[in-house]
Amino acid sequence: MIRITADMFSGRPNPVWEVEGAEAESLLQEISRNQDAVAAMDEGYQGLGYRGLIVESLADNMSSKYGLPSSLRLANGANAKGLEIGDRIVSSMLKAKILDEGSHKSLLEQLQAFGQGFGAGITESDHVETAPAPVEAAAVAAVTCQIESAAFNPGFWNDPAHIGKNNCYNYASNRRTDTFAQPGLATGHQASVMACANVTAASLSDGLHKRFNCFPASENPRWLMALVVAPGQDYHWYRKQKEGFWGHKPGHTAARNVDNNNHVVLNPETAARAPYTNFCGYFYACKSQKIR
Amino acid sequence: MRVELDVYSGRPNPRWELTDQQAAELLKRLEAAQPVPGDSTSFDGLGYRGFVVKAEGGGMGGFEEIRVFQGKVVGIRKSGTVVFQDPQHSVEAWLLESGRSHIEQATMEYVGKEIDAR
Numbered sequence: 521m522i523r524i525t526a527d528m529f530s531g532r533p534n535p536v537w538e539v540e541g542a543e544a545e546s547l548l549q550e551i552s553r554n555q556d557a558v559a560a561m562d563e564g565y566q567g568l569g570y571r572g573l574i575v576e577s578l579a580d581n582m583s584s585k586y587g588l589p590s591s592l593r594l595a596n597g598a599n600a601k602g603l604e605i606g607d608r609i610v611s612s613m614l615k616a617k618i619l620d621e622g623s624h625k626s627l628l629e630q631l632q633a634f635g636q637g638f639g640a641g642i643t644e645s646d647h648v649e650t651a652p653a654p655v656e657a658a659a660v661a662a663v664t665c666q667i668e669s670a671a672f673n674p675g676f677w678n679d680p681a682h683i684g685k686n687n688c689y690n691y692a693s694n695r696r697t698d699t700f701a702q703p704g705l706a707t708g709h710q711a712s713v714m715a716c717a718n719v720t721a722a723s724l725s726d727g728l729h730k731r732f733n734c735f736p737a738s739e740n741p742r743w744l745m746a747l748v749v750a751p752g753q754d755y756h757w758y759r760k761q762k763e764g765f766w767g768h769k770p771g772h773t774a775a776r777n778v779d780n781n782n783h784v785v786l787n788p789e790t791a792a793r794a795p796y797t798n799f800c801g802y803f804y805a806c807k808s809q810k811i812r
Numbered sequence: 813m814r815v816e817l818d819v820y821s822g823r824p825n826p827r828w829e830l831t832d833q834q835a836a837e838l839l840k841r842l843e844a845a846q847p848v849p850g851d852s853t854s855f856d857g858l859g860y861r862g863f864v865v866k867a868e869g870g871g872m873g874g875f876e877e878i879r880v881f882q883g884k885v886v887g888i889r890k891s892g893t894v895v896f897q898d899p900q901h902s903v904e905a906w907l908l909e910s911g912r913s914h915i916e917q918a919t920m921e922y923v924g925k926e927i928d929a930r
Contacts, residue, residue, distance in 0.1 A: 687821060687822055688821045688822050689822055700824060702822070702823070703822075714823075714918075750859075750918075750922075751918065752916065752917070752918030752919075753819075753820070753916065753918045753919045753922065754819075754820040754821055754822050754823050754919075755821070755822040755823070756821040756822055756858060757822070769821075770821040770856065770857060770858045771818075771820055771821045771822070771825065772818075772825075773856035773857075773861070774856060779857070779858075780857040780858055780859070793858050794857065794858045794859030794860075795858070795859050795860075795922050796821075796858055796859075
């Protein structure tokens with residue numbers, strides 16, 4: 521899932537469009553093929569009025585999959601391809617009723633102005649080329665489930681603009697919603713008691729599966745998660761990373777791959793977890809997971 | 813003044829406002845604390861991570877934020893930080909008590925034990 525913000529207002533909130541599925545994939549592929557059109561967040565025109573389209577990935581594996589930074593600006597300079605992609609996005613935002621006719625017209629005029637040289641002289645960012653995350657198989661007894669894992673990417677989560685707004689559930693689900701997400705909140709089944717059974721029920725309600733209850737390929741990415749509980753207090757989640765260890769993010773603090781004893785988390789069942797004494801089990805996240 | 817008990821990972825941390833009387837009491841305790849050289853102690857793993865007190869307009873002896881953890885009180889202002897000693901952990905224990913009606917029993921007991929143990 522990606523979030524596109526038309527950065528155009530000063531006082532009121534900017535129009536925001538969240539795109540998922542094939543539409544998001546197609547857009548990211550197109551941006552990826554046209555790296556010259558990509559600007560860093562602090563590049564290009566930064567004054568009053570339209571300042572470009574901000575494209576943000578809500579998952580930490582997207583940048584490596586498409587060779588793009590997790591947040592970028594587009595169509596805020598004279599790059600013709602960037603303006604063409606921007607034109608397409610702006611039209612889609614009108615169709616999706618994110619923009620009204622007036623804002624749409626104003627944006628098209630601004631894109632045209634950039635095409636005519638306004639804002640010329642901006643620098644374009646370099647891009648990073650990294651391999652996509654591989655698929656791995658997890659098997660036990662007669663059941664084999666296909667799952668995915670992503671490379672450990674703490675920088676995506678520890679960005680000062682996002683670190684305080686995302687918790688362990690965001691991290692383990694690999695969805696940077698900026699809402700300090702709670703299991704069950706999106707589906708109306710939040711846990712009122714902090715015990716394994718209750719948090720498990722809330723999480724299953726959001727669409728997670730218990731381990732070895734396989735998801736089909738259409739639910740890719742299917743991350744492996746582990747749930748622990750501090751009885752009567754709180755819950756905590758971990759996510760299996762491509763490197764083989766587990767990553768996690770305690771509340772508003774930094775994402776990491778070590779436990780309370782500063783040891784790399786190779787097994788969440790035996791990791792130093794302070795008050796989170798109860799290990800509840802393993803789960804799969806999925807593409808259709810609801811999270812808020 | 814707004815107090816946050818930094819303790820949870822998944823759920824939002826407990827937060828509460830101090831009454832005027834409690835705020836005056838906290839300031840009195842801070843004034844009595846001795847500044848010490850050196851850095852503060854911090855922990856950002858799972859479990860108890862201390863208290864954060866914030867007041868708008870620098871209404872805490874010029875500090876915008878105060879962090880209390882493991883016998884140290886750290887005052888933060890634009891010009892820098894000042895570390896005070898709280899050897900008996902009395903500020904921590906007092907802050908915990910001030911939030912009793914906002915903190916669930918299991919967390920109250922857990923944090924109380926953590927403060928006593930350090």
